[in-house]
Amino acid sequence: MPATATRRSARLPPDDRIAEIMAHARRELAARGHESFVTAGVAERVGVSEATIYRYFPTKRDLLLRVAAEWFGEILSLEPALARETDVFEQLRLVIRHSFEVLRQEPSLSRFVLTEMRTDPAYRSTEIYALNRRFTSTVVTVIEHGIADGILRDDVSPTLVRDMVFGCIENRAWAYLREKRDFPVEETADSIARVVFSGLAVEPLRDRKRVEAALDGLEAKAAALGDEVAALRALARR
Amino acid sequence: MPATATRRSARLPPDDRIAEIMAHARRELAARGHESFVTAGVAERVGVSEATIYRYFPTKRDLLLRVAAEWFGEILSLEPALARETDVFEQLRLVIRHSFEVLRQEPSLSRFVLTEMRTDPAYRSTEIYALNRRFTSTVVTVIEHGIADGILRDDVSPTLVRDMVFGCIENRAWAYLREKRDFPVEETADSIARVVFSGLAVEPLRDRKRVEAALDGLEAKAAALGDEVAALRALARR
DNA sequence: GAGACAGACTGAGTCAAACTCACTTATCGG
DNA sequence: CCGATAAGTGAGTTTGACTCAGTCTGTCTC
Numbered sequence: 001m002p003a004t005a006t007r008r009s010a011r012l013p014p015d016d017r018i019a020e021i022m023a024h025a026r027r028e029l030a031a032r033g034h035e036s037f038v039t040a041g042v043a044e045r046v047g048v049s050e051a052t053i054y055r056y057f058p059t060k061r062d063l064l065l066r067v068a069a070e071w072f073g074e075i076l077s078l079e080p081a082l083a084r085e086t087d088v089f090e091q092l093r094l095v096i097r098h099s100f101e102v103l104r105q106e107p108s109l110s111r112f113v114l115t116e117m118r119t120d121p122a123y124r125s126t127e128i129y130a131l132n133r134r135f136t137s138t139v140v141t142v143i144e145h146g147i148a149d150g151i152l153r154d155d156v157s158p159t160l161v162r163d164m165v166f167g168c169i170e171n172r173a174w175a176y177l178r179e180k181r182d183f184p185v186e187e188t189a190d191s192i193a194r195v196v197f198s199g200l201a202v203e204p205l206r207d208r209k210r211v212e213a214a215l216d217g218l219e220a221k222a223a224a225l226g227d228e229v230a231a232l233r234a235l236a237r238r
Numbered sequence: 239m240p241a242t243a244t245r246r247s248a249r250l251p252p253d254d255r256i257a258e259i260m261a262h263a264r265r266e267l268a269a270r271g272h273e274s275f276v277t278a279g280v281a282e283r284v285g286v287s288e289a290t291i292y293r294y295f296p297t298k299r300d301l302l303l304r305v306a307a308e309w310f311g312e313i314l315s316l317e318p319a320l321a322r323e324t325d326v327f328e329q330l331r332l333v334i335r336h337s338f339e340v341l342r343q344e345p346s347l348s349r350f351v352l353t354e355m356r357t358d359p360a361y362r363s364t365e366i367y368a369l370n371r372r373f374t375s376t377v378v379t380v381i382e383h384g385i386a387d388g389i390l391r392d393d394v395s396p397t398l399v400r401d402m403v404f405g406c407i408e409n410r411a412w413a414y415l416r417e418k419r420d421f422p423v424e425e426t427a428d429s430i431a432r433v434v435f436s437g438l439a440v441e442p443l444r445d446r447k448r449v450e451a452a453l454d455g456l457e458a459k460a461a462a463l464g465d466e467v468a469a470l471r472a473l474a475r476r
Numbered sequence: 477g478a479g480a481c482a483g484a485c486t487g488a489g490t491c492a493a494a495c496t497c498a499c500t501t502a503t504c505g506g
Numbered sequence: 507c508c509g510a511t512a513a514g515t516g517a518g519t520t521t522g523a524c525t526c527a528g529t530c531t532g533t534c535t536c
Contacts, residue, residue: 011484011531035357038522049486054524115353119273121416156433160406164433167405168398178359195394195402199437218456225463232470249502249513276493287515292495 018056021046025067034064034112064112069127071109075102076135088146089197095138096169097189103173104185111177114170139165152201161196168192256294259284263305272302272350302350307365309347313340314373326384327435333376334407335427341411342423349415352408377403390439399434406430 012020024045029037039060043050057063079098085091103110113128123129139162146152172188175181250258262283267275277298281288295301317336323329341348355366377400384390410426413419 014484017484039524040522050523051486051525052484055485058524060523111357115357118412119349119353119416123416153436156436157429160429160433163409164402164406164430167407167409168402169405170408171401171405174356178357178361191395191398192402195398195437198391198394199433218453218460222456222460222463225460225467228467229463229470232467252513255513277495278493288494289496289515290513293514296495298494 014056017048017052021048021053021056021063022067022070025063026071029064029067029112030106030108033108034116037064039063064116065126065128068109068112068117069131071106072113072128072131075106075109076131079135079138088142088149088151089193091142092139092165092196093189093193095142096165096192097185099135099166099169100173100185100189103169104176107177107180110173114177136162136166152197165192165196252294255286255290259286259291259294259301260305260308263301264309267302267305267350268344268346271346272354275302277301302354303364303366306347306350306355307369309344310351310366310369313344313347314369317373317376326380326387326389327431329380330377330403330434331427331431333380334403334430335423337373337404337407338411338423338427341407342414345415345418348411352415374400374404390435403430403434 021042025037025042028042028045032041037060039050039053042063043053046053053063057066085094113132117123117126117128120126140158143152143158143161147154147158169192172183176183259280263275263280266280266283270279275298277288277291280301281291284291291301295304323332351366351370355361355364358364361367378396381390381396381399385392385396407430410421414421
């Protein structure tokens with residue numbers, strides 16, 4: 001073993017090599033963002049020639065896709081313990097806050113998913129799509145539960161609410177993803193949850209029903225009293 | 239004039255050449271999308287060498303930016319006659335519908351603005367940003383008017399509503415921008431406007447106040463009648 | 477322990493597309 | 507009609523994705 005040996009990577013079984021490439025690719029993606037992600041950089045990190053990467057991944061895009069899917073999967077597996085929380089408002093707030101935290105902690109991944117994946121005509125057959133769908137569906141479920149419990153109005157499509165919530169999250173997050181401008185996660189999550197909740201709450205209507213019942217009662221009573229008074233007056237006049 | 243002359247473009251004053259390049263670049267962008275927009279293609283369309291394009295535009299990105307800004311400006315100048323409409327709900331519906339129409343009629347431009355521009359760290363100093371801001375601000379104005387007129391609740395940030403509305407529009411439009419899957423513009427615009435409007439409408443509260451006043455009146459009247467009846471009863475018993 | 481072999485690995489390319497530059501030449505004021 | 511100005515370009519360079527013919531090595535067989 002000569003001292004000049006440029007410690008080249010030893011020969012490895014495919015699965016190990018693939019895992020190693022993906023691990024380094026993730027670091028490259030996290031560090032530089034997908035815009036300046038270069039295969040040569042990954043090759044150097046791994047200590048292997050570029051051709052080796054192309055042995056296992058047909059294209060750079062394919063490598064990025066697999067890396068992103070794996071990474072995204074790991075992150076989403078850390079879902080907040082929604083099940084334990086029973087309050088609809090609190091559940092909604094947790095999901096929104098978790099989204100913001102993911103966006104803030106992994107900006108490079110988020111940017112890639114948001115700008116590169118969504119534009120792909122094959123997006124819907126992507127693993128990322130399935131993962132994202134599973135994640136956003138928690139909002140739909142929460143809303144549906146709210147409706148079932150009679151807490152939320154039933155005349156609004158839960159998927160429309162989902163699109164509004166996540167669309168809003170993205171819009172708010174872009175300033176951070178672009179310019180690293182920090183923003184109040186807690187506060188924003190709270191505002192969004194509150195708008196959705198108060199906008200969809202069924203409470204005003206329920207109040208009105210109670211009031212209507214009270215009105216009916218009062219009117220009946222007033223009428224009865226009126227009659228009685230009239231009767232008494234007639235009696236008194238006699 | 240030999241028959242073999244490859245009708246090269248004649249020498250032109252800078253402004254004319256710039257205009258010509260931008261016109262052809264727009265066609266190229268519309269036809270192929272920004273992903274496969276190549277400067278060589280534009281050069282060929284114009285009938286000029288690639289170097290000529292680089293004489294007037296420092297980078298391909300710069301050319302695209304200027305083309306997009308011009309194009310976007312023209313489209314947004316065709317704003318629907320919102321001023322004439324006084325109904326808050328109707329105004330909201332019109333803005334949303336107009337957005338969908340722009341997205342559908344110019345998918346290549348939309349994709350470019352949505353995926354390439356927003357990611358740019360310098361986005362906020364872009365002309366596109368200013369234009370987009372002016373456009374989306376109509377929603378903020380509409381909401382603010384609604385609040386001022388007492389039609390909408392005043393405890394919700396209009397800019398949050400703006401982000402929800404446009405975020406939702408984008409999410410709904412992506413399926414179309416990706417896969418040319420058509421979608422019901424009218425219906426979706428209507429749904430969004432309705433959610434926002436009914437979610438923020440102040441009506442239930444106003445109703446309740448009127449009802450509370452009526453209740454107070456009735457209760458007072460009932461009490462008065464009760465007293466009178468008691469007095470009359472006493473009189474009658476005598 | 478030797479020889480064969482599969483297949484992991486790579487050096488040295490090709491190719492496409494953005495971008496550059498030294499040079500050419502049309503046009504226009506005088 | 508001439509010369510200066512600047513519009514225009516052919517022939518590059520560069521960068522980065524991707525390819526391929528061939529090399530080398532760990533393992534398996536006998």
